Amino acid sequence: MHVKKIFSTQLIFFFGAMVCLAQGKKSKGDAYFFQYEYKAAIEAYEQDMGKGTLTEQQFLNLADSYFKNNDFEKASEVYLKLYEKDSLLGNHHLNKMMQSLLKVSGEGKNDTLLTAMSSKFRKEFLENFDFNTQILSKKEEDEALDFQIFNLKSNSPQSDFAPSFYEDQLLFSSGRSLDKRNIYSPAGESYLNIFKAKSRKDGQISADVQPFTEINDSDYHKATPYYAKGLKGIFYVLSNTENGNLAFDDNGKNALAIGMQLPDGTFRLLLKDLSTSFYYPFYDEKSERLYFSANFKDSYGGTDIYYVYTNRGQIMSAPINLGPRINSPGNEIAPFIFENSFYFSSDVFYGLGGMDVYKSNLEDDTFSIPVNLGEGINSSYDDFGFIMRNEGDGLLGYFSSNRAGGKGKDDLYGFKVDEKPGLKTLALRGKITTLKGDTGVEKAVVRLLNENGGLLAETYTDDEGNYRIEIPWEKEVVLESSKERYSFFRKKFSEEELNALENTKYNFTVSNYDVLVEEKEDQTVIKLKKFFFGRNSYKLTPEIETELDKVAAFIESFPAAQLRIETYTDSRGGSSTNFRLTQNRSDTMKKYLLKKGVPESNILFSVGYGENKILNNCTNGVYCLEMLHQQNQRSLFVILNHNLLFD
The missing domain is CATH 2.60.40.10 (Immunoglobulins)
Known part of the structure; x- marks a missing residue:
């Protein structure tokens, strides 16, 4: 099984009569499909389709087989038929349908279909889609980085992918042949193995490419290595085996596990499930998290990225999905963290084509919107397995691609750049x-x-x-x-x-309006601490100015509010004197507020009411304690349009 993308790879396809879907019939195509023999699966499924014995699930398997075989026209036709039936198409297959349609009809011709499908997708996915569509269309030349991208001279005619730094060497996976090795028939290459080569100053690797012998030997897949420098251990994926032979689940599927090899020769099998393949381990030394890709049934699409907590590589938790901000209806693989940026690859349909590399910033254990790295690293083909490190005055990195001009099915590419890639x-x-x-x-x-x-x-x-x-x-x-x-x-x-x-x-x-106001004397007023003027005075004190500053702040927060300043006094003194005193107090407070920047249009009235509204029994000629007289000394800032402010 090839573990790169992992899924690499208008509508005028003629099936003859309407497809008749049967109930529960076995097909030879099933065995081929689960063994990744997609060409053989297509032949078997098409024969059964002609007999009218193809089940709905097998019809979907046929669509997937076309897709894997890069026959996007036939794939899109089958996916569309199933979409019209509203049957088995989950978000992952909707992504494949959109990929197929874009391959056949090009961009911009499926907007109506996408609009109809949008209700099926999560909010985060739609945000990611809108954002990347917007940023990829915003091509500002002055923000473009000067990439030096080069094909590695030591690539083979077979698949070479999944680069990883290993001290002064580069590790990678390859299907290049070795003596006495079995051939993995779906890929037509040797079972994948891990190789090493010396890194050179120009970013190339030496021509002396050798098998990486620091891990246990196996006749089957060993791939996608990651060297954890702090542990001095190698994480990698390997075929599930029992007693030296391939192990299969009930459907005849052989999957990949994750293991770790330590320098003393100790091997630990970390993650294994006969029905689930694990890909691209990445160990974050800082958090001790082991990131990886897997096709669990609870994924948001196909292959999602997960992590587990570890204690120096020993698994300490169940797998945790990175969530819908990173994982999409497509396939996400190849996690890599560099300087607080999280890089990964995805074949979600809104990319440049096939697998693309995306970058998300780590923010307090959450992720920013993943952004397509744009042209250069990404192409209309599959681009994946991105790694990078500081080198001299700039950055050196590697990735894999099956873009045109390579030497094999997948090639290793290097790049040099002055700063971290990614559209700003x-x-x-x-x-x-x-x-x-x-x-x-x-x-x-x-x-x-x-x-x-x-x-x-x-x-x-x-x-x-x-x-x-x-x-x-x-x-x-x-x-x-x-x-x-x-x-x-x-x-x-x-x-x-x-x-x-x-x-x-x-x-x-x-400011919360309801916290800043209160009801007094059947009116809505600004909530303030009670303050007092000096006896027979309208001079402002620091305490009064502090409260008036709150009024100014209220108007700044709610500039549509219209006020009436009301001032009252107690019954002591002559009534005409009290009217003048309270009017002077109201006017003085208004002048202070205007000086503080409150627009005059916000203060409709400033009124002195004298002793006209006594709140208790302390009227003229009645003896009262000072505290009772003070109850009648007050200033109110009444909000006249309270009932209209939020209409």
Whole structure:
């Protein structure tokens, strides 16, 4: 079995009469299909189809066989027939159907079908799709990196793929022949083996390519190595065997396991399931996670990327799926982490073609939207198995591809580049809280606008007030956030500010209207601490100014609010004197607010009511304690349009 992509590889195909699908009939095609003999499976299935004995599942197997055999026209026809029946097509096969249709009819001709299918896909997938479609169409020449990509001279006519750094050498997988080795018939090559060669300063490898003998010998597949320098161990995949012979599941399928070879010769079989193949192990020294690809039944598509926790390579947890931000309805393989960026390959249909390499940034144990690396590393063919390291003043990396001009089925390619490849994006993330900073604001809308006010992207905060929004790179953006009964937030970012925010959070606060107001005397007023003017004075004290600053902040948060300033005094003194005193107090507070930047249009009235509205029995001639008189000394900032603010 070939473990590269792993699945490499209009509608005018004529089946004759309508296909008649039978119930539960066996077919020789099944055995061929599970042994990856797709040409033979096609012949057997087509014979059974002519007899009318093909089951729906076998019809789907036939479509997959066409697909694997690169007969995309026939594959698309069968997938479409099954799609119209709304039967067995899950998201993984919808991805294959779209791949086939794009191969046959080209881009831009299947928008109607994709729109009809969109309800079947998860939100994350649709976001990834929209983002990559947008960024791949935005070709800015001044952002293009100068790649030096070269074919390795030591490639063979067979498949050479899955490069891995090993001290001063390069490890890779190959189907090149060795003496006394069996031939793996589906690929027409030797069973895969791991080889090594010395790395040269120019990025090429030596012509003296040798089998990698530091791992146990086997007559069957050994492939996709990864050298964990800290453990000095080699992770790799190998064929499931029992007593030296291939082991098969009930369907006659032979799968791949993951093992680890240590320098002392100890071999550990880490992951094995007769019905599940494991691919492309990658060990992250920092987290001690072992990443890999597998085709478990609970995947989001075909082959997904998972990880397990380890203790120096010993498995310590069940496999954990990376989730729908990374895994798609397609196949995801070949995980690799470099400087906080997560690279992998996927054959999701919106790429440049076949398998493409994608990059996602690691953010507090979450992933940013995976971005296609674009032309250069990626092509219209299969590009996969990407690795990279610092070398001199730049970066040296390798990947595999079956693009035109190679020497074999898959070739190893090297590249040199000055900085990390990948189309530049802008990601803003953080948390929105209320003014006290202790309560997250859930379901607030967050928008990014361009310098002309055009909407670039929109999202909502989660239950804890966290947001994340990502777009193709812009030199200037405006961040806006709003939620009913909360203050509106707006911030413009320059290019310098955006660069400074890379890999950091941008948190901000908003005001909750209902927390800042209260009901008093049958009116909605701004909530303030009670304050007092001096006896017979309208001079502002620092305590009064502190409360007035809260009023100014309220208007800044809710600029549509219209106020009436009301001031009252107690019954002591003459009534006309009290009217003048309270009017002066209201006017003084208004002048302070205007000086603080509150627009005059927000303060419709400033009124002194004197002793006209006594709240208790302390009227003229009644003896009262000072604290009772103070109950009548008050200022209110009444919100006149309270009932209209959020209509």
